[in-house]
Amino acid sequence: MANRECVRCHRFFERVAFEEVCPVCFPIEEEEFRKIKEYLTVHPGASSNEVMSVIGVSLKSIRRYLKEERLEIVGDNKGFIRCELCGRPLNSGRFCDGCYKEGQALRAKGFSGSLGGPFDKYGEETREKSKKGILYREKS
Ligand SMILES: [Zn+2]
Numbered sequence: 001m002a003n004r005e006c007v008r009c010h011r012f013f014e015r016v017a018f019e020e021v022c023p024v025c026f027p028i029e030e031e032e033f034r035k036i037k038e039y040l041t042v043h044p045g046a047s048s049n050e051v052m053s054v055i056g057v058s059l060k061s062i063r064r065y066l067k068e069e070r071l072e073i074v075g076d077n078k079g080f081i082r083c084e085l086c087g088r089p090l091n092s093g094r095f096c097d098g099c100y101k102e103g104q105a106l107r108a109k110g111f112s113g114s115l116g117g118p119f120d121k122y123g124e125e126t127r128e129k130s131k132k133g134i135l136y137r138e139k140s
């Protein structure tokens with residue numbers, strides 16, 4: 001049963017795992033991402049405009065790769081992507097450290113109250129990096 005709308009072509013397809021694109025778009029997307037990765041390896045910190053015009057990738061796709069943590073923004077991202085809960089500008093992923101941590105804490109039964117930890121500093125260290133743009137993010 002087709003139960004998922006492809007984010008690229010908007011056709012409905014049968015989702016097997018957590019993929020966001022249909023089987024037709026999947027290889028296209030892999031190829032596109034391979035090019036982005038290659039480009040960012042040579043030009044780390046390239047701007048989104050640069051990546052869009054050189055690779056021909058859409059802003060929407062870049063944003064999605066950022067949310068999927070396949071790419072990461074360095075420097076001031078001016079709210080290019082934001083936390084889906086509180087709207088704080090993010091460099092990659094879907095939630096900021098605070099909300100992510102809160103979500104985890106809520107999930108862990110009892111809310112063992114370890115707030116005020118190393119997450120206090122979030123947002124500060126980006127200032128050290130003078131360069132801004134997009135980086136390929138190596139998955140760990
Ligand atoms: Zn598709």
Ligand SMILES: [Zn+2]
Pocket residue numbers: 083084085086087088095096097098099100
């Ligand atoms: Zn948040």
